[in-house]
Amino acid sequence: MSLEKARRLENTGPPGPSGQAESIDERPDGAPDGLRRPTIASVASAAAVSRQTVSNVINAPHRVGEQTRRRVERAIAEAGYRPLKTAQALRTRRSNLIAVGIPNADGARNLLIEGFLHALTVEAQRRGYRILLVTGADDASEIKAYDELLTDYDIDALVFTGTHRGDQRIPWLLNKGTRFVTFGRPWGTKAAHPWVDVDGAGGVRDATEHLIEIGHQRIAFIGWPGGSGVGEDRLSGWEQACRTAGLPLRDLSRRIEDGLEQGRQACASLLDSPKAPTAIVCVSDTLAVGAWVEVTARGGRPGRDVAIIGFDDSPMASMIGLSSVAQPLSAAAAVCVDCVQSLNRSTGTSMTAPLQVLLAPKLIVRASG
């Protein structure tokens, strides 16, 4: 007996009097029931209601009567029924899919992407969303990849990182009208869109203040060359903390490219200078590890002889006992997914101010500082 026929047969009668027990019993396809995926029709049949009522129990329970709802819920549970997202998506044009753009260059920031992705996956799963990956070699090819993905699926929203000056993705997405959130502020652009970021200046300020509290009076900063929004932001945190505490800045900062060797050299230059610092805050863990290695190579012990604090709390930091400013990746991911959810709840035409969140990072104190 086909499921559809069964449903119809069972539905004979007023609201739910039950005019069942017909005679037919063979099903056209010989598939055993147990192996067939439950459909909304099979559940409807089992609960002796229409498919629509089952749908309502799932998507709009308030519209369904108390008794009916319970009966349907039991049928759903017994069948282990879950709506097929593909069919829902086709009908509603909502996929519950969040596309995430991942970068491909190898660099300091990439050590974070794994943690961020994991956090996103957890948060998305918690709210019934799924994470779909997309990648491109540069802005242009990434845009092409986004375009294809957005054409192939009814993606609910896009999340990506690595926003930078002159980012071509943002205007493209704004123009296309795609919903998106970035992990990272827009640097040097006036376009407003939802973003989540971590307060780098605050993090470095916290680190510097921590060093001041434990007695340091000469605190250096190893940063990146100018032009990077992230770098300038973090640098400013060190300046603020030192100024507020009345500590010197002069000759205590270095501006270099990211890299362990660069960090070693900058550290050496600082330690060899007339008024050597007793503590060094670095814009990245990579540079901090360089400093850490230099201190170690000189027979010193980071934290006892020279304090060192990095940024990002990469796996390496915990490995070598490097204090570091940790980005709250789980919180950032949660905010991203929340944002996607609210973007999709709104009818689309209501243009409220885009959500922009700055999260406070957390200083992880280890042996080095």
Next chain:
Amino acid sequence: MSLEKARRLENTGPPGPSGQAESIDERPDGAPDGLRRPTIASVASAAAVSRQTVSNVINAPHRVGEQTRRRVERAIAEAGYRPLKTAQALRTRRSNLIAVGIPNADGARNLLIEGFLHALTVEAQRRGYRILLVTGADDASEIKAYDELLTDYDIDALVFTGTHRGDQRIPWLLNKGTRFVTFGRPWGTKAAHPWVDVDGAGGVRDATEHLIEIGHQRIAFIGWPGGSGVGEDRLSGWEQACRTAGLPLRDLSRRIEDGLEQGRQACASLLDSPKAPTAIVCVSDTLAVGAWVEVTARGGRPGRDVAIIGFDDSPMASMIGLSSVAQPLSAAAAVCVDCVQSLNRSTGTSMTAPLQVLLAPKLIVRASG
């Protein structure tokens, strides 16, 4: 004029009875044509063929006549048409989606997952697949997550890493009949399933032989405690190379937990022993970095005073100039996606031997060795 109506009008001709040419001409929705996503119907209309023919041009071009095909292809290109995967998936029960299970613990192996994920995304994109992420805290919750995902979508296949002894996921998936590939051999189980892995023994053998070639006679190995399949595999590579070359093994190996401090200590103990090694091969980059730090702290320079080689070529390795055995992540990802493709091509009933591939890693020689 609505697209559907247009199609009907243009189809006036023999095959179809064609009782068209009605009078109505306004479209209910006032949406401008340009903003509407092209559908197979709109393309069919533009090319004056049936939807089925458009579908054939895309999915079975050989069934379509030369002229028609070109005309349809032009219409597809002009409209920028791409089939909606959601609708295809509903009809064909193939989603072109590959689910990837990602672990959540932080450890040495996790440094690799990011590269593997990126490679998978690239390879999947290249072949028209998409990567969907799924995660769980342990085997059991991961299985639950898999189950829900597999129920929600018609996932084409599952890929996951971190196979281990007593892995519960493998029997569960085999029993469920889900198509899957693992990146990592099944350790200590007889169940056969498709997998891709890297030849750890071969990689360590290569590293050891490289050290022998450049003149080392006493080569040590820092490995993990027994019980880990991966660890024993790599250890055996060192033993083989040394035995073959007639070099000593005695007192030249250490078996410790992964960790930088452990690596430092093991290195110190080796260097302080009566017949100290001149080179050290490590089962992981973490331990190798520990050794690297110890040598550096003693005022030595890795590569000049003591050679050190790690395993996995983690970001750390390139950062500090540590030689390391790199896993061919792109190749592994490509094999995984190929495998998924062939699994889905087969009708499902043809039970050929599962694909099992062992890839050769590549020694990256840097300053340390």
Next chain:
DNA sequence: TTGAAAGCGCTAACAT
């Protein structure tokens, strides 16, 4: 509160 009908966009099966 519940049910029937229609249809999302696509393709398998069958007709021509």
Next chain:
DNA sequence: ATGTTAGCGCTTTCAA
């Protein structure tokens, strides 16, 4: 070689 019909599983719309 091409077209017609039906239907994947679900939800929207409208009727009862």
